[in-house]
Amino acid sequence: MGPDLVLFRVARKELQLFFASPVAWMFLASFLAVCLFVFFWVEAFFARNIADVRPLFEWMPLLLIFLSAALTMRSWSEERRSGTLEHVLTLPVSLWQFVLGKFIACALVLMLALAGTLLLPLTVEGIASLDWGPVAAGYLATFLLGCSYLSVGLFVSSRTDNAIVSLIGSVALCGLLYLAGSELLLGFFGGSAAEFLRLMGSGARFESITRGVLDLRDLYYYFAITAVFLGLNIFALERGRWSERSNSHHRSWRFGVTLVVLNLLLAALWLHKLPGVRTDLTEGKLYSLSEPSETLLTQLEEPLLIRGYFSERSHPLLAPLVPQLRDLLREYAVTGAGKIRVEFVDPAEDAAAEKQANEEYGIQATPFQVADRYQSALVNAYFNVLIQYGNEKEVLGFSDFIEVKMAAGGDPEVLLRNPEFDITRAIRDVLYRYRSGGELFDQISKPVTLRAYVSDDSKLPQLLVDYRDAIRREAEALVPNSQNKFSIDFVEPEAKGGAEAARILEEWGFQPMITALGDENEFYFYLTLEDDHQVIQLPTGRFDSSDFSDALEAGLRRFASGFTRTIALALPGSSQPRGGMPPQGHSFGTLQQTISQDHSILMEDLTDGSVDASADLLIVMAPETLEAKALFAVDQYLMRGGTVIVATSPRSIETRGTALQLRRVDSGMEDWLAHQGIRVEDTVVLDDRQAAFPVPVLRRVGEYEFRDMQFVDYPYLLDIRDDGLNPDHPITQGLPNLTVGWASPLSVSPQENIESTTLLSSSDKAWLSAQSDVMPTVTDSGHSSFSGAGKPRQKAEVGVLLSGEFTSFFDEVPTPAASANDDLNEDREVETPSTALISKSPSSSRLIVVSSNDFASDQVLSGVIAASGTQYFGPLEFLMNAVDWSLQDSSLMNIRSRAHFNRTLPALPKNMQARIEYANYAGALIFLIVIYAVWLLQRRRREKQLGRVLL
Incomplete structure (x- = not known):
């Protein structure tokens, strides 16, 4: 009999036993009931007001402990109690086939239970826009976590002939796996010990996957746990075949099993030291560097330093976020291709580093209140990231990174809000500030022309003649250092029969100016900056040459990239x-x-x-x-x-x-x-x-x-x-x-x-x-x-x-009597009357x-x-x-806009919310009825086949 046939028969037999007894039905009904209760009542889905299914998965690390133990408690203990285990041990078949067969049967029941909850994400998708990446990752994480718990349950069941003892032992052992990475235990430890325990805990890995990131290290963790306990299950059964006298065969088994377990554990530790091989399943790649970030990093010309200041002991809600932030910062280092250096510092362990952070960068520890079973205390912790480029620096704190959502019970849910946005923005800001201290024309990609539409000297007032000569000298001084990106062109609008005057009136609404109301002497004096994409006008203000340099620089910056922009904000009042x-x-x-x-x-x-x-x-x-x-x-x-x-x-x-x-x-x-x-x-x-x-x-x-x-x-x-x-x-x-x-x-x-x-x-x-x-x-x-x-x-x-x-509104209504030039000195009898406006x-x-x-x-x-x-x-x-x-x-x-909590639910009437909730209850019940009907049909078909064989 081939191994695949044995596996199939064992798995089929176990499934038949499951559904022939109340075990499978109790498992399915309990699983669906608890999931729906947690989703709609404990986590208050509608009051939470977020279009995701995180409440479905948040309780899975605890829920699956009890349900998996209940599903596996009779698997081997019943065989041992009834005496059928001796028959299995005497068969000339490898025991791993029986172990895997039982495991596959349990895993199929778990998959069936998860399929019964699919109506929940479909409901959310019907209400609002759902990101299906974390949903798929959540189901995968739940299945992997369930498989690891099932392997633990099968191992414990193989060690006893009492199903109740198996249930208690499985719950205890799975509970220890979960407790290792829980905040309840981590509060007693700090630093590397807490980090190690978090890596060993089943819950911490689960949360990492359910946020939508498939990391090879997390996937391998569940594979290793499952493989270790399935291997121990095989070894426990194999020992039942041995005689009491030890021999080389027994020693080989012990050595082989020990070697396999140690290698699996050491491989997990080795993978943790390597850069994460991961896939971001979230819509918009929330946890991966986006194309804009990668493009910005290619503009770096000098080394960029990113230094994370993280305390080993911090607030328990912030501590799980540190590994996520570290992974993201390492991605910047990888993408920077040698231009970015990433460091991590715990100021509490390095007095010199703490002094530098305090005095040079203005980074101070934040007091957080923490509590354990015996006392409440303040912990001064660091949760900061320094971005430094040249002599420019930017510091980000926990208030820049975290996002808090209050749950219905009043407990806060804390996540990294949108760390890539904040870090990339900080990198952009220090890069732009650094560049602004350099050459302006380095950041201009296309040639820019200062085109001045100015009448000849005979029509200009003497004040404007002096102003024109002053700005021409100032502009010409820029040309040699402009890298051939800046030129000057003075145009006389009245020349060639006024063709240019007609053009600028048609295209930009430049109308002739006069020196005073009632004066018939008209002239032009407009300054523009132009490239092949846009044209902007430079304000002439009071025709004061001391203002021209600032206006020209501000205008050129609008053609440059890599400079901080200036936003004028007019508020009420x-x-x-x-x-x-x-x-x-x-x-x-x-x-x-x-x-x-x-x-x-x-x-x-x-x-x-x-x-x-x-x-x-x-x-x-x-x-x-x-x-x-x-x-x-x-x-x-x-x-x-x-x-x-x-x-x-x-x-x-x-x-x-x-x-x-x-x-x-x-x-x-x-x-x-x-x-x-x-x-x-x-x-x-x-x-x-x-x-x-x-x-x-x-x-x-x-x-x-x-x-x-x-x-x-x-x-x-x-x-x-x-x-x-x-x-x-x-x-x-x-x-x-x-x-x-x-x-x-x-x-x-x-x-x-x-x-x-x-x-x-x-x-x-x-x-x-x-x-x-x-x-x-x-x-x-x-x-x-x-x-x-x-x-x-x-x-x-x-x-x-x-x-x-x-077109200008003031082409049709009188221009305000007071204009930008009403503050001129009286000896400069130059005004800008209503006709001196840009009409287009x-x-x-x-x-x-x-x-x-x-x-x-x-x-x-x-x-x-x-x-x-x-x-x-x-x-x-x-x-x-x-x-x-x-x-x-x-x-x-x-x-x-890639924050976690930005997908909110639309407003729904109370009666509609109730109907949606009841529809999910009805859907779960229909799902169980359909499964039961399929099982009945399969059972009747088997009975007919058996009847034909007997006849």
């Missing part, structure tokens, strides 16, 4: 007359902090009528009552080829006591936006696809009214996902979902030569409202008072992008409008965070993607 106060509820501290992490931030005051010349992009948040000078500044910045991002709406949320109301807002930009082809309607969008928000709720009980703060599915908070995010545009294609509050619908009718792109839109189940009272009322049954029943449903645009050749923009100009004043305010962000239980930066990610795309810096766009 800064665009109003001095003394204006920010409107209630409008604070943007988180936005300011986010911008400053990636770019230089400039708080822009638009009331002076101009945007700072160093600004690479302008963001205007929640404007109110913009005066003509402020509007003129925005208009002319766009006309000069800049990008303007505006978040505005005629309505804005405010609190009055405990009530929520929408107040009317006069942004001052309505006519300007309408001129550019965008009209923001004076209504607000509500949507059935909504997010939860903490709001004061009016609760009625009989004749009484009560006001409570509750998390309410709030239709004014649009949950934009799937088709609501433009999948084809780089700004939105990487975002999983986005929450936009109190947004107004946009009507877009772009002018000729303007391209319109919808970025954000509601679902087709949205409706409009003009009511000011937006405070929800909850009925006795717990339902919100807001409903779109009977109202026309429509899809509403709430975020658009316009690009192309814009180059094609590189862009205008992005989001129709919500509260789009990225601190109040909305904190409310969504409180409702979801996790950090939420969707609006900020959208804005930063828009900034990077506009500035043609895509190095971080593809990895910015």
